[in-house]
Amino acid sequence: MDFNDTPEEAKFRAEARAFLEATLQPKSSDSDRLIRKLTPKEYLKAAKEYQRKKAEAGFAGITWAKEQGGRGLPPIYSIIFSQEEGKFDAPAAPFAIGLGMCVPTVIAFADEPTKDRYVAKALRGEEIWCQLFSEPGAGSDVASSKTRAVKDGDDWIVNGQKVWTTGAHFCDFGILLVRTNPDVEKHKGLTMFIVDMKAPGVEVRQIHQANGGRDFNEVYFTDVRIPDKNRLGEPGQGWGVALVTLMNERLAVGGSYGPDYPEIMDFARTIGSPTGEGTLLQDKAFRQKLADWVVRAEGYKMARFRTMTALSKGQTPGPESSIGKVINANQMMDIGNSAIEALDLYGIINDGDLAPREGAFHQSYMFAPGLRIAGGTDEILKNIIAERVLGLPQDPRADKGIAFKDLPTGR
């Protein structure tokens, strides 16, 4: 039992490190980051530039097959690269979903000409992709999507709305889950398409979030024409295609979000305890809570090392990696809340300039409620663990054998 790379992994890590040092700046203070210093437009340009260099150096599509321009390596290698990349100020975010989830789906389901058209350009960062699954009426139950596509000659005509789309405003293409047959069971009437985000009838609007931010979009489709050759998989097979995409989502193992126990521990040294005796860090009640956070954060970190070990041995991790978000989102909220309450009334101030240190806790406190929902609510993730890991029976299904158009919707 050890934390060491295999010789091959160590060699790869060294190569990656060399490439990154030659290409990027090490991570610096928040304010110096590219994402802060550059305009969105400049940042996107830098991101595409960086992606091109990754591709040229062979660090794009690390796990993809060679014939797709990838490197054909096991997943552990892309984790090793991310570990190293994480130490630098890498403008990689805009490609995460496209190359992590969308293009792999294209590779899995598109014909050769289609792949030739899209895959290489995506890998070289020339085109960015987004994922269009969730709808206002189809969140946890994404298979009940009702955005409609109707065949018209060699085209399909799409009308409807998607929501919570990351990066829709700067993306070139998306994979789009639509309803092509409302007369069959909900899982059987869906079809997946490649959609040109610049096509007429596609309208992107930013979502104003509860925390004040605007990180996601709504995408409206009005008589948008999609050629049938952009179809991924057979008509009615869309759900199967979507499952492959979501499977890839799971492999993108989530890290920590915002301040965790080290940050609140530093903070606790500098603030008085609620009882007025000593610092917060000296407060026994805080220390017991801190221990719980440490145990969860370290436990999660070690669980990821176990996952990496499995990957390193060529196994693919299952839904058990769902535990990450359940732990982290709630811990993030709990830690943010504890820091805010330790400030007493001063904690209500939400002004990065006035209280830069506190700012991080406010941000994570206000973002955490969203994180408990995004990419699967706590409740859905616990169902996944219960059913797919522990093998418990599914919830009773109210939609068995009922055509989509006849399903109760409460409206």
Place this chain on the structure above:
Amino acid sequence: MDFNDTPEEAKFRAEARAFLEATLQPKSSDSDRLIRKLTPKEYLKAAKEYQRKKAEAGFAGITWAKEQGGRGLPPIYSIIFSQEEGKFDAPAAPFAIGLGMCVPTVIAFADEPTKDRYVAKALRGEEIWCQLFSEPGAGSDVASSKTRAVKDGDDWIVNGQKVWTTGAHFCDFGILLVRTNPDVEKHKGLTMFIVDMKAPGVEVRQIHQANGGRDFNEVYFTDVRIPDKNRLGEPGQGWGVALVTLMNERLAVGGSYGPDYPEIMDFARTIGSPTGEGTLLQDKAFRQKLADWVVRAEGYKMARFRTMTALSKGQTPGPESSIGKVINANQMMDIGNSAIEALDLYGIINDGDLAPREGAFHQSYMFAPGLRIAGGTDEILKNIIAERVLGLPQDPRADKGIAFKDLPTGR
């Protein structure tokens, strides 16, 4: 807003107090209680004697109609009596279920001759009643009882098993929920009977509990004959009868169980903190937990005063009183656990003689898991609150329109 009795209530309280002082000893140390000092046989005798005196003094069946030998007063008066009775060493427990739940059901559903036969004797303490609903295969889902009753001339012949019956070994009669028609939906094939616990074929066995105690019984029925005149309600109407019994159960508002915050606070003064600095009561972590217990215990106490106020105004409290057990059972476990862990390894000792003070915490820690289940699990109580108080939809029903005999049982 005040905590005072109305003049009538005050007058009644004084009468009750006078009767109790003349009849009982004030509550003394645990070891001096009748329940400890007397043999079970002697205790039962004392209980019957006390019940007779209550009846003679007009403090039995306080809420019952006059023609049933009751006093025809609103429920608040029986709560006032219990408050006063609680200050004395009253051997009242053996009658709680019979007079609280069973006999009121008899009164509600039996014909005059039957009532004449049973009610007065029960009220005077000459006969004790128990409730026979739960079965090994029908706990939370008591309507799926499968103890069978088959008509045979003017009798019914009963076979099956009931479980978790309090006092079955000393009871004279019970109300028994049985399946008389398995060919209809489960709620429609049940019938309620009065059963003579001394009848041939009735066998009572004590249950050995997880905490080591033996407070409940299993009752086996082998070809037990019950005359049709002992039927309560029409054949197939048993579920409606049972609901009336369970409604009365709810009115028997549950008090606190075992040591609560005052006891652990006293205890915490005498034991060191887990950090080795000062006493447990001085430990800030303990103090925060203590505050939560205080808030729940006081909140529950005040909630009961609100219920009493409603009763005092002639309203009947609804299922909201279900919150009591959810709060108390978990708090009891939490407090017991905290006391045991504060003792460190010494907490493993479970010996009343060696550690009398600790004993109470051990007892409640070991009994609490049962309390979370008895009389409705936490999960069932939360469903009741969600459905009957908040009006949320029922869980999907898998048994709609299916005959009892065809219901899936997993066996």
Place this chain on the structure above:
Amino acid sequence: MNFDFSDDQKSLKDQARKFLSEKAGPAAARRVMNGGAASYDEALWRGVAELGWLGVSIPEAHGGLGLGRLELCVLAEELGRAVAPIPFSSTLYFFAEAVMLAGSEAQQAALLPKVAGGELIGCMAISEGPGAPTPASIQAKFENGVLNGVKIPVTDGDCANHALVLAREGAGLSLVLVDLNQAGVARTPLDTLDPARGHAKLEFKNATAERLGAPGQGWDLSEAVLDRAAVLLAFEQVGGSQACMEMAVEYAKSRYAFSRPIGSFQAIKHKLADMYVAIEVARSNAYYGAWALSTDAAELPFAAAAARASGSDAYAFCSKENIQTHGGMGFTWEVDCHIYFRRAKLLALQAGAPAVWKEKLVKRLEQRNAA
């Protein structure tokens, strides 16, 4: 046993709910959040004044209705339910309570009628920076009728025209009364987690001020005021929690997932049942606080701490899980969940953080047992 509000008080409650459902509610809060001219809803404030609510707890002799604290509790619950964007709590729970508790006859005669008439917005200024204030931490200085120092943050400090300020006077602390509309006072508005309520930093440079109550009594006095405010804030917290639960229940009944109302899933049902239990506990403790406040009972410090601790916990839980129940929609600005979530945090901090009150609760329990 009559542990409930009277019929008159209940009809005041109904009247308040009717009025506030038209004039206040999340929509009004949004108008202020989105940065209207004022940092509070002036029309709503005038309406509340016209209804006489500002005088409910103020004696008739001083231009109030002289009804009492139970009526104020009733209004507090409804204002909390309506997340009302007005300086009601600062003016009545803190400022007016302090004046009635310790103000001289002259001070009461000068200030209370203005409060009752809606001409005076008051606030209380204790905090001077991060962390729970202690007698030792207070730096603001009062001497020879002049106040110097900085208070940050001050709830409603941006719109109030009078403040009660905790400041050093000689060896001890005193509570001093300051007219904020004077040269010696500088205000800086602050961005907070609850933009529907105004907050400011107040800087005093040789500001004219007068003491309220005896010199050196400032800390005990402000603790006494906080106890009274705690009960009233607890009712706002109960009202807000109730609003969250009702909002979540309605959504859970109408929102379908997997072709069922999400309220038919136990994960949601039990979440909502937990809200109900938390609210029942908080409400019952708040009632006890109301009784103690209205009768000036010796139990007030204990009851206030219990009411505040459970009120803060209930609102934190209900506002958080109301978002969760709404799923993605709950995390959008357009849906009202976050307005309650923000207000819950303000109310939990306004008179001191939950951990502070839990410690107070235990201290008072020890004192009660010692007594």
Place this chain on the structure above:
Amino acid sequence: MNFDFSDDQKSLKDQARKFLSEKAGPAAARRVMNGGAASYDEALWRGVAELGWLGVSIPEAHGGLGLGRLELCVLAEELGRAVAPIPFSSTLYFFAEAVMLAGSEAQQAALLPKVAGGELIGCMAISEGPGAPTPASIQAKFENGVLNGVKIPVTDGDCANHALVLAREGAGLSLVLVDLNQAGVARTPLDTLDPARGHAKLEFKNATAERLGAPGQGWDLSEAVLDRAAVLLAFEQVGGSQACMEMAVEYAKSRYAFSRPIGSFQAIKHKLADMYVAIEVARSNAYYGAWALSTDAAELPFAAAAARASGSDAYAFCSKENIQTHGGMGFTWEVDCHIYFRRAKLLALQAGAPAVWKEKLVKRLEQRNAA
């Protein structure tokens, strides 16, 4: 990255599970609980000795297999899973670890072969009464090779033939080795929450004893032993938690209520998912502890505290909710739920209560950051 047990270690695990599922498990625990002749399962103990498990961590030079700590962790998990009623932890995690850590060459040569051979049952005696022991609280006294004092409770003190006792020696504390089969030692068996394991009160009256390690090093030494035991106990806790979860899952699949398996109700599903999460966290921390123990890493004190804190929490939760999942049946003596519930409490207390370890965890975090 190779953060997992080796294939050899995994096959040892399989072998252990196979053996223990036949020879141990709740049934064996019940035999001891119901008060057999001995306070432990002697046949099982012999079987374990024959398999060489008692020598797994002991060097070959002293008659062991010299495999190491990872193998011991593997066995600990399986013994925890099987709620084995034998003095394995006292003998190996505490006694043998202490002897290997601080025993003289002579002491090791004299004691370790007997441990490996199953002739020596050891125990560790620190507690002298209610509450967490501190350097100041220890009263037992060792001088001139003689021990006096009382230790209560001592896990396996009723069946052990040797004990390591923490006692005052001059100004400091020392760890001393006592043969329990001598006139100067009186044992009184104790009733405990976990009757499947023996406990006793040990009274020493001029008992012959010898020091283990340097004089005055007793406290630090016993802390070091507790750290090692903490990791191994954490594996027992993980094994026990896993057994509870599997038991609950099986029951939830087969038990029907409302004509559905209760495992199809989200209240049960999410309860079991919470168990799974708690176990994954505990297991991962335990693995970290195993790595630190097996490599004698500087991280051991930190890793041990994290492993113990999460192991105790996980087992407490899983054993409690396993009862709840079983409903009424879960509260009967005949169903095994309570056997795990009882063992969970013993394991949470055996090397010191959870709150003690959480405080240790934070202290060590502070030290690590300071370093």
